[in-house]
Amino acid sequence: MSGQRTLSLEMREFDPTDYQRLLEIYNANYPEYTRSINEWRSRDESVDRSKYHLQRYAFLENNAVVGFGDVSHVTDMFHPRKFWINIFVDPPVRGRGIGSAIYAKLNGELGKLNAIAAWAGSTEKLPRLTEFYQRRGF
Numbered sequence: 001m002s003g004q005r006t007l008s009l010e011m012r013e014f015d016p017t018d019y020q021r022l023l024e025i026y027n028a029n030y031p032e033y034t035r036s037i038n039e040w041r042s043r044d045e046s047v048d049r050s051k052y053h054l055q056r057y058a059f060l061e062n063n064a065v066v067g068f069g070d071v072s073h074v075t076d077m078f079h080p081r082k083f084w085i086n087i088f089v090d091p092p093v094r095g096r097g098i099g100s101a102i103y104a105k106l107n108g109e110l111g112k113l114n115a116i117a118a119w120a121g122s123t124e125k126l127p128r129l130t131e132f133y134q135r136r137g138f
């Protein structure tokens with residue numbers, strides 16, 4: 001018998017009530033670069049949405065948020081068709097296809113935005129994340 005099971009992932013747009021969960025998942029992934037809710041909020045609120053794209057999605061399994069993904073313009077290196085993406089997966093549910101599903105959604109968004117380039121960040125301390133993006137052409 002295989003241990004695999006079907007991934008049932010729902011997606012919805014990010015809601016301000018999601019900041020607490022975003023913070024938990026982000027800080028669990030990046031304990032060396034922790035942020036506060038106020039920092040997240042003020043970063044988001046500082047983006048002039050009339051000029052710049054910033055779209056974040058929450059991904060849920062059994063009504064619990066297990067990850068986030070976002071696509072945004074890079075405001076200090078602005079190009080209308082170049083974007084930055086972020087993928088955050090709750091560490092206990094890594095390795096079950098959630099990161100891949102989030103990427104697929106973001107990649108679809110990049111297509112709709114007619115993107116000519118997408119950037120993503122990783123570090124040498126996160127080889128799994130680096131390889132994840134490299135295998136997807138980054």
Ligand SMILES: CC(C)(COP(=O)(O)OP(=O)(O)OC[C@H]1O[C@@H](n2cnc3c(N)ncnc32)[C@H](O)[C@@H]1OP(=O)(O)O)[C@@H](O)C(=O)NCCC(=O)NCCS
Binds near residue numbers: 028087088089097098
């Ligand atoms: C990279 C990341 C986004 C992937 O999310 P995920 O939900 O685990 O991804 P998936 O289950 O869809 O698997 C993605 C890939 O990882 C591979 N993978 C699964 N389990 C793995 C493991 N234990 N180790 C390495 N790679 C693994 C899968 O085979 C898959 O390969 P592919 O790129 O060929 O498709 C997520 O793991 C992450 O954010 N990691 C970085 C954060 C981190 O490592 N922090 C460490 C400090 S706590």
